Amino acid sequence: MDCNVDFSGPVLPALSYSEKHMRNVLASGLLVAALLVPAMKGIAGTVRTAAVDGARIVAADREPGNWMSHGRTYGEQRFSPLEQINDKNVSRLGLAWSQTLEFERGVEATPLVVDGVLYVTGAWSIVYAFDAETGKPLWKYDPKVDRPMAGNACCGPVNRGVALWQGRVYVGTLDGRLVAIDARNGRKVWETMTIDPQRAYSITGAPRVVKGKVLIGNGGADMGVRGYVSAYDAKTGKLAWRFHTVPGDPAKPFEHPALEMAAKTWHGDQWWTWGGGGTVWDAMSYDPELDLLYIGVGNGGTWPRQLRSPGGGDNLFLSSIVALRPESGEYVWHYQLAPGEQWDYPATTQMVLADMDFQGQMRKVLIQVPKHGFVFVLDRTNGKLLSAEKFTQVNWASHYDLTTGRPVENPVADYARAEKPALQFPGPLGGHNWNPMSFNPKLGLLYFGELQMPNFYVMDPNAKYRERNRRWSTGMDMTPWITDPSLGPTVEKNVRGSLIAWDVAAGKKAWQVEQLMPVNGGTLATAGNLVFHGTSDGRLVAYAADKGEKLWEYRTVSAIMGGPISYSVHGRQYIATGIGWGGGHATGFPDGATAMGLKNVNRVVVFKLDGKASLPPSPPLDLTIDPPPVTATMEQIARGGVLYMNHCGVCHGSGTGGVPNLDAMTPRTRHEFMGIVLGGARQDKGMPAFYEQLTPEDALAIQDFLVAKANMAKAKALQQKGQ
Structure with a gap:
């Protein structure tokens, strides 16, 4: 693949639609004509622009051929209404095209497709645009991330994708910039620094755009930072508002009123030195009817609450779902999943919004399946906990009290007070990690990967903030993992992975399929009674969405971590996903390529019925292990x-x-x-x-x-x- 293609020639002007105009179009029944004709009309050889705005995303089901935002809709259900590919013919699915991306450091992005153009990111926050039908490269934008900045990221130089808005492509870079790119040619329009470069912040999450505001969070809770989410004007890049998720130095004024409430739940005299954590590094959803933006807040920094807040307290808004007004950042409500969080249990996994009959009443619900090991169902109008049911082995909490909304912790959970390490389920990789899930509203089923891998948590009582400028600032003691040879095998024998279909209304598993590896990629549900799941052993698999029967699989060789999508061009449906192993998952597990002695290769792959293309062969992996003899004591x-x-x-x-x-x-x-x-x-x-x-x-x-x-x-x- 020639990744340096630079489009030249005539281009279309950026298109936009006001929400008022869109409401009028919807009322008159002219939506398709108003949207598709201007967007598809153009000059042969030109790149169609990403003419996306809020009204078009709200009406996404009227354009099932496009995938215009991270979760396809603002509610992030990742459900495609397309059904040309279905449970009766999926066995005919074959490769339509593929393109190799640069750098073997992992692909976590969800591709976006609008009007025949596919946009995806690879390692080092590089953005690519391809013709969605043929795979022809259209342009590439490289933000030139300074490579040593990878040391500020917990989990490698990965990126989860872009946002599209009124002819522009928005990407957050690993080194903390937000960049607006012209969708016609891949040229930078503006960029702004969103972080304090003196602190160990990073960005790996995908932006979202709501009401002309580009929303972006950051990572670094484990590196000693203070979390927040920012909103920038999509046209100019000017900061509109910022919501800090944990309080700062109490000697300084609160940045917004909600922090006064949060500060009462923190104690001690060091949390603002440590940073506090609470980074918003991935999940965001939006309800346009309620006009509420939902953000998922990360884990604490340090991990042990005894170090971070020695006087106790819930430490708001760690491990919380927070509802804000998207135009102002005004706080509306919150729900905290783990008060006083100390296990690396962030609430940063995807939040699915659905309107459904829940326990005999029509509800507007928010569903999240985070690391904690429970499926949470909230009333998204007010944050009330409706249900919290275990989906995997859990021993840090016995259950949730629905009256108080709080977990009932088991003694094993407070590891800082334990005399010796105790095996705790889930571990810091969680019962389910960030990998996207999908929801089929027709069946009421939620599809996600279960990851069972416990951990021995041990606090370091002598930990100091970034001692000798140490990058990691978790406050954890790693010594037992070296001095006690029994810990590793104990964890290893309890490791497993599966794909779960969860009946949301019933609060239980509908079906479950064991997987070869414990940690796997995201899912896609479609109206064709299909659910697609990427695996770390290097397969894309299609199951019957209702029963869980495996219907098709394709050997991708390298692992799939992100979420597959579906789109259509000229009446033909496609399935697309990124492949490539890296990021946090790769630190503990091999992938399919490694297991077969092949080199991990980053790619985007696209399938269609009766596709005849084939993947280029992966080069062999040189794993010659020939060390010198041991001479040390x-x-x-x-x-x-x-x-x-x-x-x-x-x-x-x-x-x-x-x-x-x-x-x-x-x-x-x-x-x-x-x-x-x-x-x-x-x-x-x-x-x-x-x-x-x-x-x-x-x-x-x-x-x-x-x-x-x-x-x-x-x-x-x-x-x-x-x-």
Whole structure:
């Protein structure tokens, strides 16, 4: 693929529709003529612009061929009304086209499609536009993210997609910028910095646009930041409002009235130094009838509430769903899923809005399936908890009291007071992670991936905020994972994954399909009685939405993490998804490509009935493990292991996905190890320098640990081969 295609020639002007005009069009029954004719009319060879506004998104079901916003509709149901591809003919589905994206660091984006153009992001916040019918590259925009900024991101240089509005494409960049791009040619219109670059903020989430305001949050709760969501004028990039999710320094005025209420739930004299967390790094939904914007607020920073707020308290608005007015950022209501959150349980997973008969009454509900292990159903008019039912193994809380809306915590949950580590379900990867889910309103079923992986939580009582400018600021003690060899196997034997179809009204599973890997990608539901699910072992699978019968699968080789979509061009329906392993999932698990000895390749793939294309072969993965002999003492290796877990493991993990497998370091890399770790010799690859965090002795200890680890991996491989 030539990723440097630069369109030239005549272009269409950006199109827009006022909401007042759209209401008149709807009333007169001329919607299709008003929307489709101007958008599709043009000159041969031109790129049609993303003529999207709020009225068009509200009326998305009248244009089922487009996927105009992150969740297709403002309610984020990810349900396609298209049914040309259905449970009777899905076996004929074949590849229509594919394009390779740059950089093997993971694809988490949901593609958008408007009027025949597909927009998707890859690693390093790069935006691509393709002809949605043929896959022809139209343009590429590279925001030139400074590669060492990957050190400020918890989970790699991934990106979850763009927003479209009145002829522009909006993307949040890893280094904290919001950029407006001309949809006709991929050229930058404006950009603005949304963060304090002196703090370890990052952006991996997709923007949303509501009422001419571009909404963007950020990440960094684990890195010592204070969370907020911002709204910018879509035309100019000017800041319209900002809602901080946790209170700041109490000696300073509150930025908005809701913080006065929140501040009463925090205690101690350090939380604003630590940052507090509460980042809005992914989920947002909007109800145009109620005119309410819903944001999902992240976990605490530090993790242990005893360090963060030693006097106790709920620590609002951590782990909360908050309803705001989109034009002003005014607080309306909140519901906190985990008061005093201390398990890395954010409320940042997708929020589905639905109008349905719930327990004998028509309700406007908000549904969320976050890490906590429960399916939450709220009345979205006021935030009242209607239901909270377990979908996976949970022991941090026995249940939720529907009268108070609060969880009933089990003693195992307060790990800071425990004498020894206890196995807790779910762990920090959650019962369900960020990977998108879908809702079929015809069946009342919600489809999402279950991730069962418990954890041993241990607080570090001596933790200091970013000691030696340490990047991670969780307040957790990683030492037991090195000193107690039983912890890892205990967790491993409790790991599993599945696809769940959840009956929302009944509050129980309708069906469940076990998966080969514990963590998998997102889902798409369609009117053709289908649900599509991407897996980390490298498959796109179609199931019967009502019964869960597997009807079709395609081997994508590399893993699928994001959400598939469906669209149509010239009367033909397509299914599209990004593939490519990376991000936070890749730190702990291999993907399908790795398991087959193949290199992870980032791509966008598109399917249609009777498609005849084929994927280019994936190159072989060089995993030669030939380390030098171990010369360090057990004490040196153990010390290096703790340092590795604290500074390196969250990115490198077991070495799968887009990050280098450190077991398979070449002799040259081992020779250059000190220059890479301390001197930044690989900063152009996204490996920051750690000279502020590590001493030369520390780096040598880490190298000793990696040599020992590689020797163990080599011995295991030889044993498996029977040598």
